[in-house]
Amino acid sequence: MVKIILVVAEHRDGALRQVTYEAIQAATLSSAENDQLHVAVIGHQLESLTEPLSSIDAEKVYLIDHPDLQQYNPEAYAAALKQVIDASNPDGIILGHTAIGRDLAPMISAKIDAGQISDVTNIENIDDQVVFTRPIYAGKAFEKKIFRSSPWVVTIRPNNISIAEPSDGKAEVENIDYAKPASLRTVIQNVVRNTSGKVDLSEAKIVVSGGRGVKSADGFKPLQELADVLGGAVGASRGACDADYCDYSLQIGQTGKVVTPEVYIACGISGAIQHVAGMSQSKIIVAINKDSEAPIFKIADYGIVGDLFEVVPLLTEEFKKV
Numbered sequence: 001m002v003k004i005i006l007v008v009a010e011h012r013d014g015a016l017r018q019v020t021y022e023a024i025q026a027a028t029l030s031s032a033e034n035d036q037l038h039v040a041v042i043g044h045q046l047e048s049l050t051e052p053l054s055s056i057d058a059e060k061v062y063l064i065d066h067p068d069l070q071q072y073n074p075e076a077y078a079a080a081l082k083q084v085i086d087a088s089n090p091d092g093i094i095l096g097h098t099a100i101g102r103d104l105a106p107m108i109s110a111k112i113d114a115g116q117i118s119d120v121t122n123i124e125n126i127d128d129q130v131v132f133t134r135p136i137y138a139g140k141a142f143e144k145k146i147f148r149s150s151p152w153v154v155t156i157r158p159n160n161i162s163i164a165e166p167s168d169g170k171a172e173v174e175n176i177d178y179a180k181p182a183s184l185r186t187v188i189q190n191v192v193r194n195t196s197g198k199v200d201l202s203e204a205k206i207v208v209s210g211g212r213g214v215k216s217a218d219g220f221k222p223l224q225e226l227a228d229v230l231g232g233a234v235g236a237s238r239g240a241c242d243a244d245y246c247d248y249s250l251q252i253g254q255t256g257k258v259v260t261p262e263v264y265i266a267c268g269i270s271g272a273i274q275h276v277a278g279m280s281q282s283k284i285i286v287a288i289n290k291d292s293e294a295p296i297f298k299i300a301d302y303g304i305v306g307d308l309f310e311v312v313p314l315l316t317e318e319f320k321k322v
Protein backbone atom coordinates (compact mmCIF):
# COMPACT_ATOMS: atom_id res chain seq x y z
CA MET A 1 0.00 0.00 0.00
CA VAL A 2 1.31 3.44 -0.94
CA LYS A 3 2.01 5.61 2.07
CA ILE A 4 1.93 9.40 2.16
CA ILE A 5 4.42 11.33 4.27
CA LEU A 6 3.62 14.99 4.84
CA VAL A 7 6.49 17.36 5.62
CA VAL A 8 5.63 20.65 7.30
CA ALA A 9 7.95 23.20 5.69
CA GLU A 10 9.54 25.97 7.73
CA HIS A 11 10.57 29.17 6.03
CA ARG A 12 12.00 32.50 7.02
CA ASP A 13 12.57 35.71 5.07
CA GLY A 14 11.31 34.15 1.86
CA ALA A 15 13.52 31.06 1.94
CA LEU A 16 12.98 27.50 3.09
CA ARG A 17 14.94 26.73 6.26
CA GLN A 18 17.57 24.01 6.19
CA VAL A 19 15.48 21.88 8.55
CA THR A 20 12.82 21.62 5.82
CA TYR A 21 15.31 19.85 3.52
CA GLU A 22 16.33 17.62 6.43
CA ALA A 23 12.67 16.78 7.07
CA ILE A 24 12.29 15.89 3.37
CA GLN A 25 15.26 13.55 3.67
CA ALA A 26 13.67 12.12 6.84
CA ALA A 27 10.51 11.48 4.82
CA THR A 28 12.57 9.61 2.23
CA LEU A 29 14.19 7.52 4.97
CA SER A 30 10.73 6.71 6.36
CA SER A 31 9.33 5.70 2.97
CA ALA A 32 9.30 2.72 0.67
CA GLU A 33 9.94 3.15 -3.04
CA ASN A 34 6.45 4.08 -4.24
CA ASP A 35 5.41 6.13 -1.25
CA GLN A 36 4.49 9.76 -1.77
CA LEU A 37 5.91 12.96 -0.34
CA HIS A 38 3.54 15.85 0.34
CA VAL A 39 4.68 19.24 1.65
CA ALA A 40 2.62 21.74 3.68
CA VAL A 41 3.60 25.40 3.46
CA ILE A 42 1.78 27.75 5.81
CA GLY A 43 2.33 31.51 5.95
CA HIS A 44 1.69 34.71 4.06
CA GLN A 45 3.12 36.10 0.82
CA LEU A 46 4.61 32.78 -0.10
CA GLU A 47 5.41 33.74 -3.73
CA SER A 48 9.17 33.82 -3.05
CA LEU A 49 9.03 30.14 -2.13
CA THR A 50 7.85 29.08 -5.58
CA GLU A 51 11.40 28.56 -6.83
CA PRO A 52 12.79 26.58 -3.84
CA LEU A 53 9.58 24.51 -3.74
CA SER A 54 9.99 23.67 -7.41
CA SER A 55 13.26 21.86 -6.63
CA ILE A 56 11.59 19.45 -4.23
CA ASP A 57 10.77 16.00 -5.46
CA ALA A 58 7.26 15.91 -3.96
CA GLU A 59 3.99 14.66 -5.39
CA LYS A 60 2.05 17.54 -3.88
CA VAL A 61 2.68 20.90 -2.25
CA TYR A 62 -0.20 22.37 -0.24
CA LEU A 63 -0.08 26.13 0.24
CA ILE A 64 -2.15 28.01 2.81
CA ASP A 65 -1.48 31.71 2.39
CA HIS A 66 -3.34 34.22 4.57
CA PRO A 67 -2.48 37.46 6.43
CA ASP A 68 -3.41 35.74 9.73
CA LEU A 69 -0.57 33.29 9.10
CA GLN A 70 2.12 35.95 8.61
CA GLN A 71 3.58 35.13 12.02
CA TYR A 72 3.48 31.85 13.86
CA ASN A 73 0.29 31.59 15.90
CA PRO A 74 -0.40 28.23 17.58
CA GLU A 75 -4.15 27.98 17.01
CA ALA A 76 -4.03 29.46 13.51
CA TYR A 77 -1.17 27.23 12.36
CA ALA A 78 -2.68 24.13 13.96
CA ALA A 79 -6.00 24.84 12.22
CA ALA A 80 -4.26 25.46 8.89
CA LEU A 81 -2.18 22.29 9.21
CA LYS A 82 -5.30 20.30 10.07
CA GLN A 83 -6.83 21.55 6.81
CA VAL A 84 -3.77 20.31 4.92
CA ILE A 85 -3.93 16.96 6.72
CA ASP A 86 -7.59 16.59 5.76
CA ALA A 87 -6.63 17.20 2.13
CA SER A 88 -3.44 15.11 2.11
CA ASN A 89 -4.58 12.23 4.34
CA PRO A 90 -1.00 11.35 5.33
CA ASP A 91 0.25 8.22 7.09
CA GLY A 92 3.08 10.17 8.71
CA ILE A 93 3.83 13.84 9.40
CA ILE A 94 7.35 15.21 9.87
CA LEU A 95 8.26 18.58 11.37
CA GLY A 96 11.53 20.12 12.53
CA HIS A 97 12.22 19.95 16.26
CA THR A 98 12.34 23.74 16.25
CA ALA A 99 10.50 26.31 18.35
CA ILE A 100 7.56 26.08 15.92
CA GLY A 101 7.72 22.30 15.42
CA ARG A 102 7.90 21.60 19.14
CA ASP A 103 4.77 23.68 19.68
CA LEU A 104 2.80 22.55 16.67
CA ALA A 105 3.51 18.80 16.67
CA PRO A 106 1.78 17.86 19.95
CA MET A 107 -1.21 20.05 19.11
CA ILE A 108 -1.64 18.35 15.79
CA SER A 109 -1.01 14.88 17.26
CA ALA A 110 -3.83 15.49 19.73
CA LYS A 111 -6.12 16.79 17.00
CA ILE A 112 -5.69 13.73 14.79
CA ASP A 113 -5.17 11.19 17.59
CA ALA A 114 -1.67 10.28 16.40
CA GLY A 115 1.31 8.88 18.26
CA GLN A 116 4.36 11.15 18.34
CA ILE A 117 8.11 10.62 18.54
CA SER A 118 10.01 13.84 19.25
CA ASP A 119 13.58 14.99 18.70
CA VAL A 120 14.50 12.19 16.32
CA THR A 121 18.20 12.06 15.42
CA ASN A 122 18.28 9.01 13.15
CA ILE A 123 15.91 6.96 10.99
CA GLU A 124 16.68 3.43 9.84
CA ASN A 125 14.87 0.65 8.09
CA ILE A 126 15.34 -2.53 10.10
CA ASP A 127 13.54 -5.73 9.05
CA ASP A 128 11.08 -3.67 7.00
CA GLN A 129 10.24 -1.46 9.95
CA VAL A 130 11.01 2.24 10.18
CA VAL A 131 12.96 2.74 13.41
CA PHE A 132 13.32 6.20 14.90
CA THR A 133 16.18 6.99 17.31
CA ARG A 134 15.94 9.74 19.89
CA PRO A 135 18.13 10.80 22.82
CA ILE A 136 16.82 10.40 26.36
CA TYR A 137 18.12 11.31 29.84
CA ALA A 138 19.59 14.58 28.54
CA GLY A 139 21.52 12.77 25.81
CA LYS A 140 23.02 10.09 28.05
CA ALA A 141 21.21 7.28 26.24
CA PHE A 142 19.29 6.66 23.02
CA GLU A 143 16.05 4.83 22.49
CA LYS A 144 14.80 3.27 19.29
CA LYS A 145 11.07 3.43 18.66
CA ILE A 146 8.61 2.25 16.05
CA PHE A 147 5.00 3.17 15.37
CA ARG A 148 2.43 0.40 15.53
CA SER A 149 -0.34 2.55 14.05
CA SER A 150 -0.80 5.53 11.78
CA PRO A 151 -1.06 8.42 11.34
CA TRP A 152 2.09 9.26 13.23
CA VAL A 153 3.94 12.50 13.96
CA VAL A 154 7.71 12.94 14.21
CA THR A 155 9.89 15.95 14.93
CA ILE A 156 13.51 15.77 13.79
CA ARG A 157 16.41 17.46 15.54
CA PRO A 158 18.02 20.03 13.21
CA ASN A 159 21.51 19.29 11.84
CA ASN A 160 21.31 15.51 12.31
CA ILE A 161 19.80 14.14 9.15
CA SER A 162 21.55 15.07 5.91
CA ILE A 163 19.64 17.38 3.62
CA ALA A 164 17.70 16.15 0.61
CA GLU A 165 19.40 16.80 -2.73
CA PRO A 166 17.54 19.26 -4.97
CA SER A 167 15.73 17.63 -7.88
CA ASP A 168 13.80 18.77 -10.95
CA GLY A 169 10.63 18.77 -8.92
CA LYS A 170 7.30 17.68 -10.24
CA ALA A 171 5.00 18.70 -7.45
CA GLU A 172 1.44 19.66 -8.14
CA VAL A 173 0.71 22.80 -6.12
CA GLU A 174 -2.68 23.06 -4.45
CA ASN A 175 -3.86 26.22 -2.72
CA ILE A 176 -6.15 25.72 0.24
CA ASP A 177 -8.39 28.56 1.49
CA TYR A 178 -7.64 29.21 5.12
CA ALA A 179 -10.64 28.68 7.40
CA LYS A 180 -10.08 30.83 10.47
CA PRO A 181 -10.75 28.89 13.69
CA ALA A 182 -13.51 30.14 15.99
CA SER A 183 -11.19 30.64 18.94
CA LEU A 184 -8.02 32.45 18.04
CA ARG A 185 -5.57 34.33 20.21
CA THR A 186 -4.34 37.49 18.54
CA VAL A 187 -0.68 38.33 18.49
CA ILE A 188 -0.57 42.00 19.43
CA GLN A 189 3.19 42.33 19.72
CA ASN A 190 5.52 42.31 16.80
CA VAL A 191 8.14 39.62 16.70
CA VAL A 192 11.42 41.05 17.98
CA ARG A 193 14.20 39.29 16.15
CA ASN A 194 17.69 39.19 17.54
CA THR A 195 19.79 40.15 14.55
CA SER A 196 23.15 40.19 16.34
CA GLY A 197 24.07 36.70 15.19
CA LYS A 198 25.00 36.54 11.51
CA VAL A 199 24.47 32.77 11.38
CA ASP A 200 21.42 31.01 12.83
CA LEU A 201 22.69 29.25 15.98
CA SER A 202 20.46 26.20 15.65
CA GLU A 203 21.59 25.58 12.05
CA ALA A 204 25.25 26.66 12.33
CA LYS A 205 27.93 24.21 11.20
CA ILE A 206 30.41 25.68 13.69
CA VAL A 207 29.49 27.02 17.13
CA VAL A 208 31.90 28.95 19.33
CA SER A 209 30.41 28.93 22.80
CA GLY A 210 31.34 30.95 25.86
CA GLY A 211 30.81 30.24 29.54
CA ARG A 212 31.36 32.02 32.81
CA GLY A 213 35.08 31.87 32.04
CA VAL A 214 34.50 34.59 29.44
CA LYS A 215 34.03 36.91 32.44
CA SER A 216 32.12 39.79 30.80
CA ALA A 217 30.05 40.84 27.78
CA ASP A 218 33.26 42.21 26.25
CA GLY A 219 34.84 38.80 26.80
CA PHE A 220 32.54 37.45 24.06
CA LYS A 221 34.21 39.67 21.42
CA PRO A 222 37.16 37.32 20.70
CA LEU A 223 34.65 34.44 20.46
CA GLN A 224 32.56 36.39 17.94
CA GLU A 225 35.72 37.13 15.93
CA LEU A 226 36.61 33.44 15.84
CA ALA A 227 33.04 32.53 14.86
CA ASP A 228 33.11 35.14 12.06
CA VAL A 229 36.37 33.80 10.65
CA LEU A 230 34.96 30.26 10.71
CA GLY A 231 31.54 31.27 9.36
CA GLY A 232 29.93 30.03 12.57
CA ALA A 233 27.65 31.28 15.32
CA VAL A 234 28.24 32.20 18.95
CA GLY A 235 26.51 30.25 21.73
CA ALA A 236 26.72 30.34 25.51
CA SER A 237 26.29 28.39 28.71
CA ARG A 238 23.54 29.32 31.12
CA GLY A 239 26.28 30.46 33.48
CA ALA A 240 27.24 33.17 30.98
CA CYS A 241 23.59 34.12 30.35
CA ASP A 242 22.77 34.28 34.08
CA ALA A 243 25.81 36.50 34.62
CA ASP A 244 24.38 38.86 31.96
CA TYR A 245 27.36 38.44 29.65
CA CYS A 246 25.02 37.66 26.76
CA ASP A 247 21.41 37.20 25.73
CA TYR A 248 19.45 34.09 26.76
CA SER A 249 18.74 33.44 23.08
CA LEU A 250 22.33 32.11 22.93
CA GLN A 251 21.87 29.60 25.75
CA ILE A 252 22.67 26.01 24.85
CA GLY A 253 21.62 23.09 27.02
CA GLN A 254 18.77 21.31 28.68
CA THR A 255 16.79 24.52 29.15
CA GLY A 256 18.23 26.27 26.10
CA LYS A 257 18.85 25.37 22.48
CA VAL A 258 20.04 21.96 21.34
CA VAL A 259 22.75 22.22 18.69
CA THR A 260 24.51 19.57 16.65
CA PRO A 261 27.15 21.38 14.61
CA GLU A 262 30.12 19.85 12.82
CA VAL A 263 32.40 21.60 15.34
CA TYR A 264 31.56 22.90 18.81
CA ILE A 265 34.23 25.00 20.51
CA ALA A 266 33.51 25.39 24.25
CA CYS A 267 35.45 28.28 25.76
CA GLY A 268 35.50 28.69 29.54
CA ILE A 269 32.64 26.22 30.02
CA SER A 270 32.96 23.65 32.80
CA GLY A 271 30.77 21.00 31.14
CA ALA A 272 27.81 20.68 33.53
CA ILE A 273 25.39 17.92 32.52
CA GLN A 274 22.68 20.47 31.73
CA HIS A 275 24.99 22.19 29.24
CA VAL A 276 26.23 18.93 27.75
CA ALA A 277 22.60 17.93 27.06
CA GLY A 278 22.48 20.67 24.44
CA MET A 279 25.72 20.00 22.59
CA SER A 280 26.94 16.44 23.19
CA GLN A 281 25.78 15.29 19.73
CA SER A 282 28.16 17.76 18.02
CA LYS A 283 30.40 15.91 15.56
CA ILE A 284 33.67 17.33 16.96
CA ILE A 285 33.96 18.96 20.38
CA VAL A 286 36.86 21.25 21.20
CA ALA A 287 37.24 22.45 24.80
CA ILE A 288 39.35 25.40 25.91
CA ASN A 289 39.59 25.61 29.69
CA LYS A 290 42.31 26.62 32.09
CA ASP A 291 41.33 23.84 34.52
CA SER A 292 42.66 20.51 33.24
CA GLU A 293 40.17 18.72 35.52
CA ALA A 294 37.10 20.44 34.02
CA PRO A 295 34.43 17.82 33.12
CA ILE A 296 34.11 19.23 29.59
CA PHE A 297 37.41 17.50 28.72
CA LYS A 298 35.73 14.10 29.32
CA ILE A 299 33.49 14.60 26.28
CA ALA A 300 35.90 16.68 24.18
CA ASP A 301 37.61 15.27 21.08
CA TYR A 302 40.30 17.96 21.37
CA GLY A 303 41.22 19.75 24.59
CA ILE A 304 43.33 22.85 25.06
CA VAL A 305 44.31 23.58 28.66
CA GLY A 306 44.92 27.30 28.75
CA ASP A 307 43.54 30.80 29.10
CA LEU A 308 40.83 31.34 26.51
CA PHE A 309 41.88 35.00 26.11
CA GLU A 310 45.24 33.77 24.81
CA VAL A 311 44.08 30.68 22.94
CA VAL A 312 41.03 32.05 21.08
CA PRO A 313 42.85 35.01 19.38
CA LEU A 314 45.66 32.63 18.36
CA LEU A 315 43.12 30.31 16.74
CA THR A 316 41.49 33.27 14.98
CA GLU A 317 44.84 34.40 13.56
CA GLU A 318 45.66 30.87 12.36
CA PHE A 319 42.25 30.32 10.74
CA LYS A 320 42.53 33.69 8.97
CA LYS A 321 45.53 32.25 7.12
CA VAL A 322 43.55 29.28 5.78
Ligand code: FAD
Nearest residue numbers: 211212213237238239253254255256268270274275290308
Ligand atom coordinates in the same frame (compact mmCIF):
# COMPACT_ATOMS: atom_id res chain seq x y z
P1 FAD B 1 31.16 27.39 35.38
O1 FAD B 1 30.64 26.07 35.80
O2 FAD B 1 31.41 28.41 36.43
O3 FAD B 1 32.50 27.14 34.57
C1 FAD B 1 33.34 28.16 34.12
C2 FAD B 1 34.56 27.46 33.54
O4 FAD B 1 35.40 28.44 32.96
C3 FAD B 1 35.41 26.72 34.58
O5 FAD B 1 35.59 25.38 34.17
C4 FAD B 1 36.75 27.47 34.59
O6 FAD B 1 37.85 26.62 34.78
C5 FAD B 1 36.76 28.07 33.20
N1 FAD B 1 37.55 29.32 33.07
C6 FAD B 1 37.53 30.41 33.87
N2 FAD B 1 38.35 31.35 33.37
C7 FAD B 1 38.89 30.84 32.23
C8 FAD B 1 39.81 31.34 31.27
N3 FAD B 1 40.32 32.58 31.35
N4 FAD B 1 40.17 30.56 30.24
C9 FAD B 1 39.68 29.29 30.13
N5 FAD B 1 38.78 28.76 31.01
C10 FAD B 1 38.40 29.53 32.04
N6 FAD B 1 23.50 25.28 31.96
C11 FAD B 1 23.63 25.43 30.63
O7 FAD B 1 24.70 25.76 30.12
N7 FAD B 1 22.53 25.23 29.81
C12 FAD B 1 21.32 24.86 30.28
O8 FAD B 1 20.39 24.71 29.50
C13 FAD B 1 21.19 24.69 31.71
N8 FAD B 1 20.00 24.30 32.23
C14 FAD B 1 19.92 24.08 33.58
C15 FAD B 1 18.73 23.59 34.12
C16 FAD B 1 18.64 23.35 35.47
C17 FAD B 1 17.34 22.81 36.03
C18 FAD B 1 19.74 23.60 36.30
C19 FAD B 1 19.65 23.32 37.78
C20 FAD B 1 20.92 24.08 35.79
C21 FAD B 1 21.02 24.35 34.42
N9 FAD B 1 22.20 24.84 33.86
C22 FAD B 1 22.32 24.95 32.51
C23 FAD B 1 23.32 25.33 34.70
C24 FAD B 1 24.45 24.34 34.81
O9 FAD B 1 24.20 23.46 35.90
C25 FAD B 1 25.78 25.08 35.11
O10 FAD B 1 25.64 25.88 36.26
C26 FAD B 1 26.24 25.99 33.97
O11 FAD B 1 26.25 25.26 32.76
C27 FAD B 1 27.66 26.47 34.27
O12 FAD B 1 28.05 27.38 33.28
P2 FAD B 1 29.61 27.54 32.96
O13 FAD B 1 30.20 26.25 32.56
O14 FAD B 1 29.71 28.68 32.01
O15 FAD B 1 30.20 28.09 34.35
